[in-house]
Every structure is written in structure tokens, then in C-alpha cells.
Amino acid sequence: MGDPETIEPRLSPPPHQPNVPAPGAPAVAPAAVTGAAPASAAGTPASAAGPVLPQAGPDEVALLIDDRPVVVRKGATVLQAAEKAGILVPHYCYHPGMSVAGNCRMCLVEIEKMPKLQIGCATVAGPGMVVRTNNERVRGVRAGIQEFLLINHPLDCPICDQAGECRLQSYEKDYGRGYSRFAEEKVHFPKRYDIGRSVLFDAERCIKCTRCIRFCDEVSRSHELALFSRGDHAIVGAFPGRPLDNPYSGCTADVCPVGALTWKPFRFKARVWFLKNVPSVCAGCARGCNVNVATFRNRIHRMTPRVNADVNAYWMCDAGRQSYDTLYSRPRFERPIARGLPDATADQALDRAAALLRDTAKTGGKGAVAAIVSARLSLEDLYVAKRVLGELAGITRLAIPSHEDGEDDHLLIRRDKTPNARGAELLGLGAPSSGRVKEILDDVASGRVKGLVVLGEDLLALPGASPALLDRLSALVVLDAWKSPTVDRAHVALPSCGYGEFEGTMVNFQGRVQRLRAALRPPGEADPAWRILRELGRRFGLTSEYATARAIFDEIGAKVPAFSGLTFRTLGDLGAPVPGGATPGAAGAGVSGGPGAPRAEA
Ligand code: SF4
Ligand code: SF4
């Protein structure tokens, strides 16, 4: 079983609100910025005895926001400056990964010497500006905007999937009047409308912020959505014959600040306040998008992007978003199997595996046993596999199957569907190669290879393998998370953890090592592959303790030059470039100035 103590539920900001403090965090951070005299109460004009403006550099401007002095780069907006000062200016249409539309007016602030209120998202911070974000005038306007937005909004919160992470709901609580003066009939729009294959649209809930439209124009570049009609009859829609079906369509539901666009697979699955958001990494391709794995009652119900400017910015693809389906769509493999030993325990199965591998190596001679290892395994699994199989069991032939599909796209998706291929390479196991796998299978056919260890792959799903071929083996030892035809033919098979059930690290195609966290308890007797391999290694004389994935990674950092100096602790939530293995120029489209990249910081 996985360590229960490794399952650490963590709260993180709702996925579509990357620049809003996490639930429970104060809306206004307590710390002032540099050189501040004690700040007076918000709403009080700055005076000679009040806060002083700090010195700004040549490319910076200094200003006061609610009496907090803040220095920002030239060109930053008032909203960004407020964020830097730890002050939340409520907003709907602004998103840091897209252009500024300035249409919701929720971010209006008062700026001294300007007679009208200004929108913070589109007003550039100027030197010496004195901004008020929370005085009576601003609060009155915000309440008015809320009232205006709610005129035609249905009272859906009790049945809306967005409830609990809806800006309209949260802002009404924080800034609204709390009651409606609107007695007339609301304008009605289509509800539960299939705007795309996986996204449902409720037009009555839409506040016309145009985030979804800008996402399709600027980030996915698929241009399916537009705003049709005018005034209170304006409605977001897809162009005729072009439903919202781009590979990133789920991101429109993420950026929608209300419950107008919802991701169909998550509808009515769980109330968001019951979900535990565990920060982890998608294992759907070599990009390794940072995600929140949301679980409830030991089941993943949703995966949403987690902001990492160096990897995926604010986005993830639809395939990755639903990649956890594999956990539930195929029967899991839960108890060890040892042919001829009904109800074998894990120890009995491991004894049998070690004996079979030893006997096959002895009778077949050098090269009689080979290994086929998945690059979907974690770095820790691969490291222990290398030690146990390569150094202790004397298995010198090892191949990693490649899994490629489609092409790299302009944003995130990688053709390489193995999430840890770069990690395997950096550990010295070689790159994925169908050719090397075929050579081993050819040698099984010719009788040169008589024993195979298969880690995390369904061999019979690979080209060139057949049941008849596997039946020629005198030792087939398999570790996998799912039942498969390969498991059925194994002499010994042991159940390993699936996605979300183990703690570990992987290296993405950029050469960035990132942590996957355990979010679920594994089923039956499934264990992380490194732990099963460690126990197999004990039968070949392994003495290293390898008590946790953390300890194994720390050993990798100490012993493998490419990972020199890295520890679990230094990886943090956003990972770190591998010192000896970052891929130059592989920051990737979609981030670092590409479409949907985070706006330059204040
Ligand atoms: S559907 Fe959502 S994101 Fe799109 S305009 Fe309406 S409220 Fe904004
Ligand atoms: S691009 Fe790759 S890593 Fe990112 S969400 Fe999609 S499948 Fe997962």
C-alpha cells in the first residue's frame, strides 16, 4: 500500500482564478512594500505625514495604492500594481494569459486627479499615482456592477457546478448589495446547450466577459466562438458548423468566471468544496503540464491546470484533462500472481520471480534475460530498476518502448506520449526506441532471450509481440497497474500503482524535473514500482534502504551527475531544471512569450 502520510491534500486557488488568493487566504496581504511609512486606513487621502513614495529605478514607477507604496515596472497596469502590493482588485474579464478587454468594469478604481473612475486592468500605472481601490465611491460602483450583472442571471447557485468557485457568487458576498431590486421578467436564453463535444453552455449564466472568445482567438487559435446580437440580447455562440472542439476546449470552462461554460465530464460529480486539490503533473505526454488533481472519496473527479509559467502557463489539453479515465476504464490488477501458486502472497511471488530470473540466466547464458521498461514510470522507479535489474540481477539488455501519436502543436501537446523519456535518458537507460524493443522480441523468437522483465507496459499491445511469442519464454515477470493479456501470460506478475497513486518525479522534454504527488490510496495490494523492485532487489543482495521516493530522489541528486545537487525539497511545487540535462530552446510554444503566456509581471 502507498504511504498514507504521502497523501497531502492541499488547497490551491480555484483553477480559473490564477491571480486570486487561495481560499482562506486574506484578500489583502498584510505586508506593505519597500520603504513604507505606516499606512493609514484605506480611503484616507495620502498626506504629508502619510506614506512616502519609494525610489523607483529608471524602468520603474512608484505609486500609492490604498496608502501602500509600490514600485512596478513601467507599463504595468494599476491592477497588476495592486496585486503586487497584495491588494485584490476584483475583476471578471481580465485574465493574465490573454489580451485586456476591459468590458466588465468590475475593476474600477479611483485615481487622484482623474474625475471618473478608471478600470485598473487597462490603466497603466503612472509615477506618483494615488489610487483608491476600496473607498465608498468604488464600493458603490462595484455593488452597482454586481447588481447589473445579476439582473438577468438565474438563481442557479444550488444546482450550478461553479458554485463555490464562481466569481459572481464570491463577489456578490464581498461587494454586492445582497438583495435584488429587479422585479421585472429576466431575459431568457438557451440553457444546457451543447456548444462543443465536451463543454456545455448555459447562456443565462453568461456575463459576456469574452474570456472564452479571447481564449479561442489568442491561445488555442481555433476561433470557434464569437459574441452575437447586442445589448441584453448579446449571446456567446459558436459559428455555424464549427462547434467548440479544439484540443484545449476545457480551458474555456476554466477561464469562464461563472458557471456558463462547464466541462461535461465533471458536471454533477462533486461539490467543489468537497474536493481535495493535490498539486501534481499530468503524465499524458512529455510536456508534463502542472495540474491540480481533485479527489473526493478516493476517486479523481477532475484535473485542472496549475499555473507554471515555465511549462504550461495556465493551460492544459483536453486529453490530459481526462487522462485519469484510464484508472477507471480498464480493470485494475490488484493481487500478485505466481503461476502454479494460487493465492500467492507478494513475498511468494517475489521469491518465485527471483528464482526464475536466476535459473533462466544460469541456463540461458549471458543476455538470456532482458527487460522492457516503460518511460511512464517515475524517476525513482527507473533508478531502482536500473540498480536491481542492471547491477544486481545482471540484466544488461534493456529497451524502452516509444509511444508517439500526432504532432507537437503550437501550444503544449507533444507527439511523445511518454512523460519521463528524458528522465530515463538522463539516468543512462537510453531513449525510447521501438527498434531496440523489436530486437529483443526478435531474440525471443529466435530463442536467444528466454526471460523477460516487463515494467509498466502491456507487451502484447506493442508491435511485433504475440501470445505465441510470450509462450516461448521460460521466465516472464511483469509489473503493471492494469490487468492485461501480458499479465495473464506472466509467470509472475505484481500489481503496481497507477496515476495519482504514487509519489515521485518525472523529467519533461524541456529537462525540467517535477513532482507527482500521491492523491489516492492504491487498490488491493498495489505498490509503487520502486518498492516492488526494492523487494525483488533484496533477493539479489540489495542493501540500500530506499524507504521513500524522497530518499531515492535525494540519492539520485547525490549520485547521478545530471541531477547533481537536486533534492525533493528544492523541487518545490514548480519543479526545477535538471542541471545536466535541460534542453536548450525547449521552453516550448505556449509559454515564454508564446500564445497564452503570462503577462509580464509588475
Ligand atoms: S461564457 Fe463565460 S467566459 Fe464566455 S463570455 Fe460568458 S461568462 Fe465569459
Ligand atoms: S499537453 Fe501533455 S502534459 Fe499537458 S495536459 Fe496535455 S497530455 Fe497532459
Ligand code: FES
Ligand atoms: S477586469 Fe477590468 S474591466 Fe473587466
